[in-house]
Amino acid sequence: MKITKVDLAHIAVKPEQYPNTFLPEIALAGRSNVGKSSFINKMINRKSLARTSGQPGKTQTLNFYEINEKIHFVDVPGYGFAKVARSVRDQWGKMIEQFFMEREQLKGVVLLIDSRHKPSKEDKLMYDWLIHFEIPVILIATKCDKIPKSKWQKHLNIIKDELGKREEDQLILFSSETGYGRETAWRTIQKVI
Ligand SMILES: Nc1nc2c(ncn2[C@@H]2O[C@H](COP(=O)(O)OP(=O)(O)OP(=O)(O)O)[C@@H](O)[C@H]2O)c(=O)[nH]1
Numbered sequence: 001m002k003i004t005k006v007d008l009a010h011i012a013v014k015p016e017q018y019p020n021t022f023l024p025e026i027a028l029a030g031r032s033n034v035g036k037s038s039f040i041n042k043m044i045n046r047k048s049l050a051r052t053s054g055q056p057g058k059t060q061t062l063n064f065y066e067i068n069e070k071i072h073f074v075d076v077p078g079y080g081f082a083k084v085a086r087s088v089r090d091q092w093g094k095m096i097e098q099f100f101m102e103r104e105q106l107k108g109v110v111l112l113i114d115s116r117h118k119p120s121k122e123d124k125l126m127y128d129w130l131i132h133f134e135i136p137v138i139l140i141a142t143k144c145d146k147i148p149k150s151k152w153q154k155h156l157n158i159i160k161d162e163l164g165k166r167e168e169d170q171l172i173l174f175s176s177e178t179g180y181g182r183e184t185a186w187r188t189i190q191k192v193i
Pocket residue numbers: 030031032033034035036037038039051052053054055056057058059060076077078079142143144145146174175176177178
């Protein structure tokens with residue numbers, strides 16, 4: 001995928017602030033710190049347009065990135081980060097749920113799982129929730145640069161088994177460091193939109 005133009009086009013916390021366009025949208029989901037913002041940066045070939053951080057809880061709003069005037073990537077806050085006050089987490093949860101459930105332009109969700117670890121309870125809940133609401137899901141196993149290649153298949157199998165992955169859902173190994181998986185991820189996203 002050749003990237004010719006990207007913009008942080010909109011920031012929203014409620015529906016009135018969603019962009020008023022018909023561009024297809026792909027949202028990110030996953031634990032705090034799993035690499036959602038880094039995934040966007042790698043996909044659009046920009047080092048740091050989406051703000052990233054070693055500290056969980058960096059992304060706090062719905063951030064719409066417009067790519068080639070064709071598609072929006074929507075970055076969202078992560079879940080599972082205990083240091084954010086409960087009330088704030090609840091607000092983020094509501095904001096994301098509302099967007100995922102009500103947004104017509106939303107064509108699919110990229111659910112990121114850390115390739116080094118077993119999916120958490122929350123990862124499983126998120127996966128099941130997306131299936132329940134019939135939202136197409138693409139699974140990305142992030143940070144694969146941190147495990148030796150000889151163990152990749154084993155880690156993928158663990159993720160598959162733990163999630164109870166459906167045959168039709170893609171599971172793609174990815175690294176925002178090396179760009180591994182980028183083309184496969186783009187191909188899969190283009191199929192979904
Ligand atoms: N080695 C390696 N590090 C990564 C990769 N992806 C992300 N990171 C690092 O992981 C940390 C978190 O990345 P972010 O992209 O900010 O994570 P996030 O999911 O957006 O986090 P929140 O916004 O807090 O929900 C940063 O220090 C990144 O540099 C990867 O593929 N490989």
